[in-house]
Amino acid sequence: MLADLEELVVCESFSADLEAVARSADVVAAQGTRHLGAPPERIVVDGVTHLRWTFGTPRVLLLGHHDTVWPMGSLATHPWSVRDGVARGPGVFDMKAGLVQMFHALASLPSLEGIRVLVTGDEEVGSETSRALIEESARQCDATFVLEASADGGALKTARKGTSAYELVVHGKAAHSGLEPEKGINAAVEAAHLILALEGLADEVDSGARHDWRTTVVPTVVGAGSATNTVPAEARVSVDVRVPTLAAQDHVDTAMRALKTTVPGASLEVRGGPNRPPLEESSSAELFERARVLGRQLGLEALSSAAVGGASDGNITAGLGCPTLDGLGAVGGGAHADHEHVIVAEMVPRARLLAALVALVVAPAKEDAS
Template identity: 60%
Template sequence: MADLLDEVLADVRTLVECESPSADLAAVARSAEVVARVGTARLGVAPERIVLDGRTHLRWRLGPAPSRVLLLGHHDTVWPLGSLAEHPYGVEDGVLRGPGCFDMKVGLVMAFHAAAGLDGVTLLVTGDEELGSPSSRELVEEEARAATAALVLEASADGGALKTERKGVSLYEVRVFGLAAHAGLEPERGVNATEELAHQVLAVSALADPAAGTTVTATAARAGTTTNTVPAAGSFAVDVRARTAAEQQRVHRAIGALAPALPGARVEVAGGVNRPPLEAASSAALHRRVLTIASRLGLPAPGSAAVGGASDGNFTAGVGTPTLDGLGAVGGGAHAADEHVLVGEVPGRTALLRALVEELLADSATPAPAAPGHDHP
């Protein structure tokens, strides 16, 4: 176990010390090469390099057998170049620190060690998840459709809990149009876009349903040009989070049906569903299996958590593939100065992941029993 931890820490340091901010294409490309080198050393096979819209993604297909289990992660981070100078890699008193360690470079290294020597696994590491996966979404969905299960190596929730629910995300821009006029001389000749915007913000905000866990939040807004002109146009952004696809679609239909409140005003809506929800039903069976494995291995039983943030697990669940998220590092501080990983948790989590993958591979390799009264060739 100590040898495994030493190897994991060495690999993590290599990845953390190669900065990989999502918006920097050159940095993401450099990081992909480092991830490819570390992964190849552990898996014994080189990945495919898939470049989409200038962003480098890596895909390992392990063994000659058809792939049945998808391990999913990303190597891009939110940390800008130069962050290492202020937040260097280090391990002290059992706590590992460094930009991107928790989200999610430790999870990547865990995946490499857990999948080594297995057949029938695809390991996909994308390079734009922190941006919303604009270039990799179709790739993620394609791999998920071919798998019997998707295991996402994002960091755990508080206390090591697995992420068994993630809210779906929808993003909109509501644009309002009025008619300009002089605010002092003849304001009555105008149609005030700021006033119309206020009506629409209230209408949109009323679509939230706290009891269902649905949030509808008006965010960045702008209207008008000068302080003495009735505004002719304005807009505001809307962030929607919903636990179920039904709730997500309810809000989508309502926002698409917005109508102007002021005579002469006009309303347009752009945007839509960004990520479907990871619903509890998608992860329930996998979480139960993890609890059984943990008991057998003598490991603490990981809890479950519903979270508002999204990941590529939303996409895998959205195409109907059973998905379990948050299988990566235990720690905290994602995207923050106190980002950290609890080193002592890494070996057990890696063993748990390995055992889960082995069971899923064994299940999918066993033919289902024939139904009574039916002959099968």
């Protein structure tokens, strides 16, 4: 498993470098072929390379990605290493160890009938080219297991907030800021009013929810104007939204599109909208209980669960109504950070847990066929 992990980590796969993603897909495809005994479909959408294996009529989808957030050349400053039982390197935790664990888990099964594997190449940048492929792959399945890294302490991810992304574009009118500012329409001032209007929006959506699982509406990137002596004719405000429920996502979307301007003459254009629906606990509850029982049978420490603010492709499968359990990948920490790492001793137990879960889901189909 460590040899396979090194093979993936030393092949850098920065999402924005499509040639690097294609090279990474070659390595992942070769590794998967060795373990699964069959080559994948190689699906290229808008230059992004995705891989899919399908064995018989799929009942369970195993979902992961091979792109990373690490820019090309990161190996020079964050080299592959294994010391004191800890593996390090760009993307080792998020989520190349999860792919290795998945391949080894499947290789341990007596049959792959009923299993589909999808490894995408653009999860870290929003899954724009893979979303339709994810939806198509999950629609036929009874369950999706996501090989994203675990939460703190190895917890499985039983809920994820949904995400929405907006850009508020304010249109005003330029004028000389010293000679005749009154003839301008200040888009920056209007943007400030809009930012203040957003401040209380989250409280309207889910007042009373626990603090760590509430809707958040956060202005992030703000820009306006073209020169220091000119009334800004345009301003832009990017807004990051995280929601625990579909109802909250719909509420925020309606509120964003109902925003009104305050500065006379200014106009507002609202761009964007929901990106990934939330993975609600109801989607994962039954699968998590199965995992807890199997974990006890395998002699693992008691499995815990976590609700996290970040989204994954599991949000997409859950949004389709496919029961989804996330965080089945590596145990470690530091995703996207200098201290990204994997606890090596947890790789085999997690692979065994995944194999048992997959076998449990596909077993009814085999019994029906017999």
